[in-house]
Each structure stands twice: as C-alpha cells, then as structure tokens.
Amino acid sequence: MALARAAEHASLWDVIRDDAQALARSEPAFAAWMHEAILNHDDLGGALAQLIAVALGSDSDDRAMVRRIAKGAYRSDPTLIPTAHRDLAAPLARDPACPGPLHVLLHFKGYLALQAYRIAHRLWLDGRVELARDLSVRAARALHVSLHPSxxxxxxxxxxxxxxxxxxxxxxxxxxxxxxxxxxxxxxxxxxxxxxxxxxxxxxxxxxxxxxxxxxxxxxxxxxxxxxxxxxxxxxxxxxxxxxxxxxxxxxxxxxxxxxxx
Incomplete structure (x- = not known):
C-alpha cells in the first residue's frame, strides 16, 4: 500500500512538471514563472516551499525565511508531503471544473492556505507557538483564509x-x-x-x-x-x-x- 501511494504521488508530480513544461513552451510569458515555481524543484515539497514563500513573504529576505521554515517543517514531519498530495488530489476528484493539478497548485489559494496551515500546525505542535501564529496571520492577510494553527x-x-x-x-x-x-x-x-x-x-x-x-x-x-x-x-x-x-x-x-x- 505504501509503495502504491508513493508511485501515485510520483506520478502526480510528473504530471505537474509535464504540464509546467508544456505551458512554458506554449506561453513564453509564463516560462520564467514555471521554472521558478515548478521546474527548478525536485518534488512537491520544494515547489510548495517556494509558492508559500512568494505568497507570504514581503521581500526577498522575508521570502527566504518563510522558505526555510517550510522546508524545515517538511524535513521534520515526513507526513506533510503525502498529505499535500492527498489535498491536491481532492479538487481533482470533487470539482468537475478543475483543469488539472498544476492549476490547483498555482491558482487555488484555498489549497495554498491549507498547506501554509499545515506547516503552522507542525510548528504549533513543536512548541514554536509565536512562529506558528505569525505564519497563520501572514496566510490570512495574503490569502484571506484564516486557519488557526491549533x-x-x-x-x-x-x-x-x-x-x-x-x-x-x-x-x-x-x-x-x-x-x-x-x-x-x-x-x-x-x-x-x-x-x-x-x-x-x-x-x-x-x-x-x-x-x-x-x-x-x-x-x-x-x-x-x-x-x-x-x-x-x-x-x-x-x-x-x-x-x-x-x-x-x-x-x-x-x-x-x-x-x-x-
């Protein structure tokens, strides 16, 4: 079962990368964004860390800090990435208007807010309460979705x-x-x-x-x-x-x- 889930997750990431490459080729205005958000990363965790940092950070130093926090959370809790895959699959199964996983990753702010919450929740469980609150407030301000880290x-x-x-x-x-x-x-x-x-x-x-x-x-x-x-x-x-x-x-x-x- 674990191997099947791992294969499913790898396949979903492959679809996202293939779609990003196709979009970069077909629409040159998106090429730099596709490389920054998707193609420069080895897995969904790397892409999410980048996307969350861009959404929540106010400048380059701030974005670098948020990116480090996200990557640290993914390293410390190996369940976060499989859960992110499962969350990503949910709109594909339940929203008939959803074009595909790349669209969810780039344009569904509910999905991005949920992944920011999951990082904040991990920080909350680790006793880093003020950092968790700060990340939650940033997400609420940027994405208009307020999910308490507890x-x-x-x-x-x-x-x-x-x-x-x-x-x-x-x-x-x-x-x-x-x-x-x-x-x-x-x-x-x-x-x-x-x-x-x-x-x-x-x-x-x-x-x-x-x-x-x-x-x-x-x-x-x-x-x-x-x-x-x-x-x-x-x-x-x-x-x-x-x-x-x-x-x-x-x-x-x-x-x-x-x-x-x-």
Whole structure:
C-alpha cells in the first residue's frame, strides 16, 4: 500500500512538471514563472516551499525565511508531503471544473492556505507557538483564509474559492472535508468548546458552525446556514437556525461520532 501511494504521488508530480513544461513552451510569458515555481524543484515539497514563500513573504529576505521554515517543517514531519498530495488530489476528484493539478497548485489559494496551515500546525505542535501564529496571520492577510494553527484538519481537504474562511482555535475536522467560501467554524461567544467536524463533511458557502457541537460523518451544511446544535451523520442541515433534512432512518447521532478524528 505504501509503495502504491508513493508511485501515485510520483506520478502526480510528473504530471505537474509535464504540464509546467508544456505551458512554458506554449506561453513564453509564463516560462520564467514555471521554472521558478515548478521546474527548478525536485518534488512537491520544494515547489510548495517556494509558492508559500512568494505568497507570504514581503521581500526577498522575508521570502527566504518563510522558505526555510517550510522546508524545515517538511524535513521534520515526513507526513506533510503525502498529505499535500492527498489535498491536491481532492479538487481533482470533487470539482468537475478543475483543469488539472498544476492549476490547483498555482491558482487555488484555498489549497495554498491549507498547506501554509499545515506547516503552522507542525510548528504549533513543536512548541514554536509565536512562529506558528505569525505564519497563520501572514496566510490570512495574503490569502484571506484564516486557519488557526491549533486546529486539526484531516487529509484530503478541499477548500474551494477560499475567501473569507475562518477556522478557530481547537477545532477538529476529519478527513475529506469540502468547504466553500465564507465558512466560519469557531467557538460560540457564550459557550466554551470548539466544533468537531466528522469525515467527508460538506460545508457550503457562508455556512457558520459555532460552539461545542459535533457534525457527523458525511453530513452537509447548506449555504448560509447557522449551526449551533449537533448534526447526525449523513444528515443535511439548512436554514437559520438550522433544521435537519434528508436524514436516513438509521442516521447515527453526532454525539456518538468516531472519537478517532485526527
């Protein structure tokens, strides 16, 4: 299984490089950018370190610092690059309008913000809290996606469009999340505790999830909905305040949600 995943990741990187070379040949205005962003790097980690540095750094010295931080995180945590591959594959599988992996890498700011968050989260776990916060603030300022470095977000996440997203402190989100623009997942003003989001959940544009509640696996939250109570697995929550629709008779209560979330 590990060998199969490694081959899949290598194949995805080969596709990205081939597409970058083709674009550099067909559109000379992009040639220098394709070499700087993709072709000068041996793997996805090198390309991501460069892209994150360019997005978050204010000048050449600042970009060099961010690049070193990113590369250091990738060296210290060997799971980050496979997770970046899995995140990259998510929009290819779930967005029929996505042209390909190179487009995601270069133009999906939700993807880039997610990878910056993963580096900040690694720093947070290593006790480098202020550096993690600084990186998170830089990403929020540059990409308009605010993902607190203490939050836990599983692999295979897809953040579409990205603008206006806020995920707060101590939020826990399972694998295969799909999230559109304008989503907020955070503490409620009058209650302690952060939301726990299950696996395979869809949070549509403008959805707000607040407080110490659980959203069960494969649940959906409709656009513009306000969720302040738990949602069972497989149900759809819509409205302000939300009501549950499309629940199957055997829907599992969200309170029994798998506690093995990352």
């Amino acid at each position: 939050a836990v977000i599983g692999g295979g996440a897809f953040i579409d469009h990205g603008t206006g997203i806020a995920v707060g402190e101590d939020v826990v989100i399972g694998d295969d999340l799909s999230m559109l623009q304008g989503v907020t997942v955070d503490h409620a003003i009058d209650a302690r505790g952060a939301p726990r989001i299950g696996h395979g959940v869809l949070l549509a544009a403008g959805a707000i999830v607040l407080g110490p509640i659980a959203i069960g696996d494969y649940a959906k939250v409709g656009a513009g909905s306000l969720v302040t109570a738990s949602v069972p697995s497989g149900c759809t929550a819509v409205g302000v305040p939300t009501r549950l629709v499309n629940c199957s008779p055997d829907a599992r209560p969200a309170s029994s949600m798998d506690q093995s979330l990352p």
